[in-house]
Amino acid sequence: GQNIDQPTEMTATEGAIVQINCTYQTSGFNGLFWYQQHAGEAPTFLSYNVLDGLEEKGRFSSFLSRSKGYSYLLLKELQMKDSASYLCAVRPLASGTYKYIFGTGTRLKVLA
Amino acid sequence: ETGVTQTPRHLVMGMTNKKSLKCEQHLGHNAMYWYKQSAKKPLELMFVYNFKEQTENNSVPSRFSPECPNSSHLFLHLHTLQPEDSALYLCASSQVDRGETQYFGPGTRLLVL
Numbered sequence: 001g002q003n004i005d006q007p008t009e010m011t012a013t014e015g016a017i018v019q020i021n022c023t024y025q026t027s028g029f030n031g032l033f034w035y036q037q038h039a040g041e042a043p044t045f046l047s048y049n050v051l052d053g054l055e056e057k058g059r060f061s062s063f064l065s066r067s068k069g070y071s072y073l074l075l076k077e078l079q080m081k082d083s084a085s086y087l088c089a090v091r092p093l094a095s096g097t098y099k100y101i102f103g104t105g106t107r108l109k110v111l112a
Numbered sequence: 113e114t115g116v117t118q119t120p121r122h123l124v125m126g127m128t129n130k131k132s133l134k135c136e137q138h139l140g141h142n143a144m145y146w147y148k149q150s151a152k153k154p155l156e157l158m159f160v161y162n163f164k165e166q167t168e169n170n171s172v173p174s175r176f177s178p179e180c181p182n183s184s185h186l187f188l189h190l191h192t193l194q195p196e197d198s199a200l201y202l203c204a205s206s207q208v209d210r211g212e213t214q215y216f217g218p219g220t221r222l223l224v225l
Contacts, residue, residue, distance in 0.1 A: 004154070033213065042116070042202065042216040043155075087155065091212070099168065100214065102155040 002026045004103035006088050011109045012078055020073045020086050020106045028093030034062050034073045035087040037105065043087055046073070075108075083110045115139040116217035118203050124223045125193065133188040133220045135203030141215075143208050144186040146178060149200040149219070161186060162208060193224045 003025045012018040024032070031050040035043035047055055049064035049071060061074040073086055085105040092101060115138040125131050137144060146158040160168035161180040175197075177189040186203055200221050204214040 031212075035216075040221075042218045045213050045215065048213060089155075099157055099160070100155075104152060104154050 002090075002092060002101045004088055004090060004101055006086075006103040006106045008104065009107045009109070011111060014078055014080060014110055014112050016078050017074065017076050018078060018108065020075070020088075020108065022071045022073070022088035022103060024069050024071070024088070024090045024101075024103075026069075026090050026092040026101060029066060029090065030093040031091045032062075032064055032071050033089040033091070033100065034060075034071075035089065037085045037087060039084075046086075078110050080110050080112065083108060116203060116205055116215055118201075118217035118220055120220055121218065122221045122223075124225065125190070126225055127193060127195075129193075130189070130191040132190065133201055133203075133222075135186040135188075135217055137184055137186075137203075137205035137215075137217075139205055139207075139215060141205040141207045142183050143206045143212075144180060144183070145204040145206075145214065146186065146188050147202040147204065147216075149202055155202070159188075190222075193222075195224050198222055198224045 006022045034046040036046050037043040047062035054063045059076045064071045085107045087105045088103040089100040117136050119134045143162045145160050148156045157170050158172045159178045175192050179187040200219045202219045203217040206212045206214045
């Protein structure tokens with residue numbers, strides 16, 4: 001079956017660095033996405049990885065290892081506004097071009 | 113601010129009511145999606161429309177009926193819903209030939225009594 005695992009909750013301190021892990025087991029692989037979702041709001045796109053390695057975008061970076069079925073989202077210099085849920089999603093090649101498989105999300109709390 | 117809008121933002125309905133959710137995308141995309149988001153569950157894909165044609169129906173009960181009159185508008189018609197259908201309903205859009213990153217609307221919070 002298709003499965004995406006990520007921790008349910010994490011807590012970190014303002015100014016710190018936090019790494020949110022995501023592991024996946026899917027019938028195929030055609031890209032991994034990270035989204036940020038504040039409570040009561042739309043998920044917003046953060047990053048996309050399709051090749052192995054690190055993609056850096058400001059304070060956020062995302063890493064992918066296809067052989068390990070593993071990704072992480074790295075958030076640096078944490079700010080209070082980073083408190084949100086972070087969703088990992090995989091687009092499996094075999095199950096249709098448009099289909100994403102989402103994890104349950106990691107709720108991040110940033111403390112002062 | 114996203115380029116995808118949804119109305120209403122909140123909806124309370126009885127099990128015998130009929131209502132519709134509306135989604136509009138202003139991004140020039142050619143694919144639109146309906147998702148259901150329940151507490152502590154992953155986002156569940158319900159329907160996909162590509163160039164106004166339905167390409168995916170993810171085993172959704174017939175009490176949910178989608179409509180896509182053009183590539184900018186998407187509706188979800190609701191009738192005889194159950195309390196377990198209470199959830200956040202999210203619309204998304206993407207451009208099929210440009211990486212297919214999906215952009216989401218703010219969602220409609222639905223409560224079925």
